[in-house]
Amino acid sequence: MFSQGMIQPPITHSGATPLFVDAAPTERRILLAALDAFVDRGVHGARIPEIARRAGIATGTIYLYFPSKERLASELVARLRGRIAAELARRAAPAPDTDGSPEAPAPPEVRRQFDAIWDVFAGFMLEHERAMAFLDLHMHGDYVGPDTMASWAPARELLVAHFTAGRAAGVYRDLPPQTLRATMAGVLIGAHKFSRMGELELDAATLERLREAAWDAVSRGETRP
Amino acid sequence: MFSQGMIQPPITHSGATPLFVDAAPTERRILLAALDAFVDRGVHGARIPEIARRAGIATGTIYLYFPSKERLASELVARLRGRIAAELARRAAPAPDTDGSPEAPAPPEVRRQFDAIWDVFAGFMLEHERAMAFLDLHMHGDYVGPDTMASWAPARELLVAHFTAGRAAGVYRDLPPQTLRATMAGVLIGAHKFSRMGELELDAATLERLREAAWDAVSRGETRP
Amino acid sequence: MFSQGMIQPPITHSGATPLFVDAAPTERRILLAALDAFVDRGVHGARIPEIARRAGIATGTIYLYFPSKERLASELVARLRGRIAAELARRAAPAPDTDGSPEAPAPPEVRRQFDAIWDVFAGFMLEHERAMAFLDLHMHGDYVGPDTMASWAPARELLVAHFTAGRAAGVYRDLPPQTLRATMAGVLIGAHKFSRMGELELDAATLERLREAAWDAVSRGETRP
């Protein structure tokens, strides 16, 4: 889905895959409430009793599931990143023959994977706007421990590999892979930020057109049709 | 400076225009120290005595200049945005004949202003990386009051006008001006974010090449050489 | 009780009606401790941890019941005044036929109500000396808000009505009702003040003889036996 020039179901089929479905019900309520509270006031600014209130439970109950506020935040980052990482692995993995092969992928394959990556992030962003906001704001937080980093590593790997290969294939601009990756992410983050500020309204159609913009930002001019 | 295709001095001539130069000396030390502390730990996470320590003053002195931590944060946002707004007005104003004219500007003028806008933001980002980080993180903070919004209005106006005109001139993609604006900003923000995460190293040369990427992201393919 | 020329039980049957009986236990401990602390050092001079210590609770607990020291003081004034107001309404209400009637009350009825009013204040003062001291000292405090004033209004009404009627009946001196009221109160307050300074010792018998003095201070000579 979300691929080029085809009739598709709407990107957002709300509730497609709700957050934290494999957590116990109370734990899930806590995670969702904490997500909201952290986005609204930041991790340091959010109060535990307020999270409990939003979750409809007693303050003390939170401590039956998470040993501290910091660990709750850390867990949240880990689970959200894990969710994206899993989706990336499932939907945006490189074509089998490309994987590990010494030769660069064919340009269409680069484009296909680019679209798949974009769709994973864009889809996540549309369905879970607040989760995206949390990840955006707390990418640098002190509570992002090494565990979290480790669980993200495969996704990071996949992304770096994609841009490295795409550049080797002559598809991408002559910029460091991380810069390309930052640019792609930036287009998405920019849209998200302005949406949160109320300056624009995001929908699937806009995000699909922004995919083109992002592609033009990272690819070399010659490859354009 | 920072203009198209010419040999230029480095973008960063460090110290060109330091932050908060018109504030009283003690006030300035507080603002600089608070900026650092807020970037490191967030507004809620930063401790007042730590800010005082960084500023080399006593805790109580901060309260002679700012009535509360929140107001200090708010003031910081306002002054930093004001600084960017002033620079935009000075360096990225539309060409006089274009201003208010019913006809759309010529494509080269659009590109000229695009470059000027980019240079203002990129230059600010290079010279004041932490200030940029603070603005990025606290664009949505509760302490961003209506005063701050008001002081930013002229800059916002200029940016919206630019993208509206550029689209009317057929230079920009057929996307809402705010979306174009978000995209341009996003490329810059993405680079900044990844730089802060230590994933890439930013310098003037990279930013200049990203300007091309950003341009390609917002402009229509036809206008490319 | 406390009525004219009859053998009576002692005015003070300690514990007859303790203060703040309808408050939650912890809240009550706080109110009692705060009353003591405020009387000893004044509202501004009293320290919250000291109040907590006297109440046998933790500092923070006070803030679960009262949002600030000022509001605690304000609440204290309101509840003490409310207590007196209720007692006045119960024990010193005007005789039914007098109430609202156009004719002035009979002199004996004036004396009866005077005694009842005196007894309410004198009884409160004997049983709750520190509460009286607090009210005396903080009648003018900045923390006496409009709510407190409103809750006191019915009592004030009753007192003014009494002195107005008593003067109309030719029983009281030809002085403004408020001046008569101030005089009656003054005799009581004076005794209380000197008692607190250790210059005299107050008991029910003395207060009963002072009732005569107060009566002679406000009534016209002719009505005396």
Added chain:
Amino acid sequence: MFSQGMIQPPITHSGATPLFVDAAPTERRILLAALDAFVDRGVHGARIPEIARRAGIATGTIYLYFPSKERLASELVARLRGRIAAELARRAAPAPDTDGSPEAPAPPEVRRQFDAIWDVFAGFMLEHERAMAFLDLHMHGDYVGPDTMASWAPARELLVAHFTAGRAAGVYRDLPPQTLRATMAGVLIGAHKFSRMGELELDAATLERLREAAWDAVSRGETRP
């Protein structure tokens, strides 16, 4: 002045004897400003910078005249009490032949001295309402040191002697002298309190009529005309 049945100048000849006239000008401004601030917010609640502002001087200047806020308050109490004590000694001293004599004074002499005492307090109260309020509120303050007590002793002596003698002369009620004293003071304090609360307006005429009320409160019925 203020004596019985004679044509008199108005009690308040404003500025008759301003407060703290023998203090250095700056010292006097401080004392007057502190008096106001202490009455408004209490000694603990008043701020030194606010006193300085009211006095029209710099904060530090206060410390050239008084070593601490407490000592400033203490000095204020001492000077105000000293002022009243001096006036009592000058205007309300017992008649020479009565002084120390074993026999009780004649009733008219008791009344004369009663009036003189009343006039001293009433006159002070009218001319210096805020000073009276300060003394009323801070009679029990922790900052009233032994020095202050000592300087007040002669005045206290005079008052106790008066009521003791008056009672011995059969003029006053059969109550302890201190109770009589408290009653007289109470009538005055009551009027003052209600005046401060805005419930009545005090003037010389009212105070003169209250003198009669106070007299009737302390004297035995038989002596009344």
Added chain:
DNA sequence: CATGAATGAGTTTTCATTCAT
């Protein structure tokens, strides 16, 4: 498991006092 009142260490904030000018 769940509760939520209570805790007290850790903050923010105040303000009497100092001292360089």
Added chain:
DNA sequence: AATGAATGAAAACTCATTCAT
């Protein structure tokens, strides 16, 4: 003498965490 910005100890207040129920 006078100034008033700066100090920092002391106060008010907050809130993550605990634990008796």
